[in-house]
């Protein structure tokens with residue numbers, strides 16, 4: 001192959017195609033699909049990724065420019081990942097380079113020079129040294145040498161270099177200008193150990209310290225870090241370097257993997273004996289693993305039903321067949337207990353990838369995977385791109401979590417990527433949750449129906465391990481409290497419950513759902529909130545114009561002064577922060593020990609872990625926080641969970657608001673009474689009849705899902721219809737309106753010409769509707785106004801392509817006007 005097709009790393013419409021380059025002779029050995037390369041591009045030098053190799057160029061051969069460099073000895077992406085990137089760019093309408101770059105660890109994105117050096121303890125035969133034509137001699141001086149230089153100076157040794165790199169006798173390093181990547185430790189290697197003692201004797205007496213060091217090395221006869229040796233023998237590195245001059249030792253940098261969990265001991269755990277229910281749940285997963293067929297399962301197990309043990313045993317099965325596994329967890333720093341459980345079971349075979357690691361740490365973990373030293377990757381969303389070669393299993397824990405959707409481009413959803421990736425590997429996907437996303441549930445339960453997820457098997461675990469009961473859930477009507485003159489944050493019931501826990505020295509979790517405040521109007525006397533008559537979503541308050549608006553269709557009404565439902569004047573903004581609650585707790589319950597966990601107290605690295613272990617050691621009575629306290633935590637002494645205002649999330653201008661609220665309440669309720677002590681949950685609300693709340697009270701997911709799906713179907717929302725949101729932003733509103741209207745009418749025209757109907761009301765026929773343009777829920781961001789169009793469609797059509805073509809037709813106008821466009825296919829957050 002003499003031609004490389006390259007996607008350059010410039011994310012624009014014009015460069016979103018491959019460019020051909022000639023592969024110079026000296027690089028033939030090195031260029032593969034997935035290689036990162038440097039190429040000339042006009043007057044510039046750009047980085048790019050090779051997406052295909054060919055013998056023929058698409059343009060005149062003579063005019064092909066040559067590739068300049070291969071940036072890594074081991075291509076960071078495989079052909080499989082490149083193909084996955086192509087799929088992502090089509091599926092979520094983003095430039096291919098954006099999809100490919102998302103798969104690389106950050107450390108590989110800078111302009112980094114690659115270096116090659118000998119691995120610690122590598123040995124070479126004389127024949128190999130001779131064969132290498134000076135290459136090994138150069139490397140044996142110990143210093144890492146630039147890959148690019150080596151390729152230039154030893155053009156005939158390319159194959160050997162590559163072989164030794166893959167064998168691990170040579171190692172690839174990189175120095176990133178502004179960040180350390182691989183950490184190295186200067187290490188002293190004794191040479192000619194048989195003669196070392198003898199040689200030590202020959203060192204002149206005035207260099208007594210050198211003699212001592214040599215004698216020590218002769219005795220221990222193993223590599224030792226320079227600093228440690230100097231410290232042990234109370235000498236200086238200068239003294240040791242003198243031994244190097246005498247040829248008795250070599251001093252070389254040796255990579256040290258920065259294991260972020262290095263200072264932690266994980267007790268070894270062995271597989272538990274599964275309960276019969278767990279056994280039944282694991283069986284179909286095991287069967288699919290053994291058959292090596294790609295299959296997706298929804299593991300729907302209530303909180304505390306032992307899903308994690310099933311994951312662990314499925315992974316074991318996968319590893320036994322010499323394949324690898326990926327485990328996705330929502331936000332890993334929130335779930336340190338999860339990581340512990342995987343580390344305890346699989347030890348060093350686990351690589352952990354998450355956003356709180358430094359670039360260097362992340363790169364080390366990534367290399368463990370790339371080089372086959374780890375077989376299990378545990379991480380947040382982007383761990384779905386872990387560069388494994390033969391995947392057997394992908395587990396997505398808490399699959400309903402919103403963090404699996406990336407909110408910036410590429411706006412992929414890890415669940416969809418997992419299913420696509422698994423197809424290529426014949427791998428099994430297990431989606432686990434106590435409160436599955438309605439889309440997933442619908443796909444799994446109405447079996448046989450092809451959905452966008454493909455066919456999904458349904459596995460239910462409706463009971464907790466050891467028949468521990470689910471906690472009792474009480475609902476407190478805050479309107480009643482107001483009537484009785486209690487204006488405090490805590491209802492009488494919750495206050496009593498807190499007091500009794502303090503007496504019994506048990507612990508509690510208090511959740512304040514803060515998102516969505518400030519933007520909605522609610523009546524504190526009757527719980528009334530305004531919703532759009534067309535879209536069934538909460539209206540959003542706009543301070544400037546003092547009106548209430550729908551962010552889907554643009555409907556608006558003026559702000560009410562008294563409640564339209566009960567005429568109470570107690571209609572007002574609603575809002576309080578965790579800090580205020582903390583103060584109120586201290587004032588109401590003197591001496592109470594509170595740990596507050598929210599974005600303000602957890603920005604520091606490792607702070608989550610610290611707070612949580614403090615709480616586990618019972619050095620606090622209350623864990624108070626936002627959504628983050630709801631997830632995955634398992635504390636034996638928590639017997640009370642309080643939700644201070646269940647309503648807030650219901651008022652987000654999002655058709656998933658009630659689903660999210662139900663999920664949150666069910667999850668947080670699941671934190672109570674997971675062990676011997678029984679648990680109790682108290683939910684405070686102004687809307688006690690709301691289905692999200694009543695079904696959560698009964699722990700009735702199926703009931704909730706059935707009701708919610710009926711509504712979704714009526715309104716054409718997912719999973720029965722699909723959405724694409726297109727957001728335009730600009731400094732000027734008239735410009736936005738004009739572009740937005742052009743887009744909407746052009747898209748409607750396209751749909752009409754294809755005979756696609758526009759109304760959703762009639763049966764299940766294919767339909768496409770364009771709502772808007774209307775101001776986005778976040779109407780202004782960084783001095784730019786934002787307007788959005790919502791494309792809602794149903795049935796068999798390639799709506800993404802219609803949108804992309806329509807935007808293509810408008811490209812000139814958009815560019816000339818300086819309008820920014822962003823497209824979100826299957827959006828998860830409507831903000």
Ligand SMILES: Nc1ncnc2c1ncn2[C@@H]1O[C@H](COP(=O)(O)OP(=O)(O)OP(=O)(O)O)[C@@H](O)[C@H]1O
Nearest residue numbers: 272273274275303304305306307308309465632670
């Ligand atoms: N087979 C078993 N025998 C005994 N104990 C078990 C078994 N399986 C799980 N457990 C225990 O039951 C508890 C709940 O299990 P686990 O945390 O796996 O549940 P889960 O379904 O993942 O919960 P959640 O969704 O709430 O995080 C844990 O303390 C776990 O150690």
Ligand SMILES: [Zn+2]
Nearest residue numbers: 523526563566
């Ligand atoms: Zn009212």
Ligand SMILES: [Zn+2]
Nearest residue numbers: 532535550553
């Ligand atoms: Zn509306």
